[in-house]
Amino acid sequence: NAGVTQTPKFQVLKTGQSMTLQCAQDMNHEYMSWYRQDPGMGLRLIHYSVGAGITDQGEVPNGYNVSRSTTEDFPLRLLSAAPSQTSVYFCASSYGSGGTYEQYFGPGTRLTVT
Amino acid sequence: SQQGEEDPQALSIQEGENATMNCSYKTSINNLQWYRQNSGRGLVHLILIRSNEREKHSGRLRVTLDTSKKSSSLLITASRAADTASYFCATDPNDYKLSFGAGTTVTVRA
Numbered sequence: 203n204a205g206v207t208q209t210p211k212f213q214v215l216k217t218g219q220s221m222t223l224q225c226a227q228d229m230n231h232e233y234m235s236w237y238r239q240d241p242g243m244g245l246r247l248i249h250y251s252v253g254a255g256i257t258d259q260g261e262v263p264n265g266y267n268v269s270r271s272t273t274e275d276f277p278l279r280l281l282s283a284a285p286s287q288t289s290v291y292f293c294a295s296s297y298g299s300g301g302t303y304e305q306y307f308g309p310g311t312r313l314t315v316t
Numbered sequence: 317s318q319q320g321e322e323d324p325q326a327l328s329i330q331e332g333e334n335a336t337m338n339c340s341y342k343t344s345i346n347n348l349q350w351y352r353q354n355s356g357r358g359l360v361h362l363i364l365i366r367s368n369e370r371e372k373h374s375g376r377l378r379v380t381l382d383t384s385k386k387s388s389s390l391l392i393t394a395s396r397a398a399d400t401a402s403y404f405c406a407t408d409p410n411d412y413k414l415s416f417g418a419g420t421t422v423t424v425r426a
Contacts, residue, residue: 304361310358
């Protein structure tokens with residue numbers, strides 16, 4: 203199994219540009235989530251999904267959209283990039299809801315917005 | 317806002333020594349998890365302890381949970397250079413969302 207994969211690994215955007223961060227898992231996990239990690243802040247939940255067709259907001263959803271058309275994929279879209287979105291983004295998946303099961307994390311996408 | 321806070325923020329120990337870090341949280345939980353993050357990598361799950369458990373072991377790791385004090389500790393015994401990493405606690409204040417603390421950075425000196 204490849205586990206959780208994320209692309210790209212690195213990305214530089216100009217303010218106002220849009221882009222999609224890709225996340226895929228091959229473990230047939232129902233629960234997927236997106237986090238951002240900033241220095242000294244730990245991980246903050248952006249959006250999560252409990253299954254195909256179902257998404258919900260996390261702690262810091264503004265400026266981001268998600269969709270879940272398949273069990274395997276959970277892309278994160280930045281609508282109009284801002285310097286405050288400079289961060290490392292992690293996708294995670296698990297068998298069930300966030301607290302009860304261990305989360306499997308992808309390797310991350312390092313995003314810089316200039 | 318973050319549910320959990322780790323203490324200390326940073327820890328430097330000699331190889332072979334034990335490392336202890338603590339996590340305090342604000343609201344009641346069902347489970348508490350600990351994760352490790354090596355520099356520039358994704359997080360790796362270490363251990364999950366349920367609210368009705370007081371202690372759990374996994375290899376050189378020992379986790380305790382005191383729900384009356386809303387705190388947990390992670391002990392790494394006989395540390396190795398490979399244990400150099402950041403360690404995070406994560407709690408589930410509700411069923412669907414996992415809340416992470418800011419982490420403890422552990423450096424193991426040879």
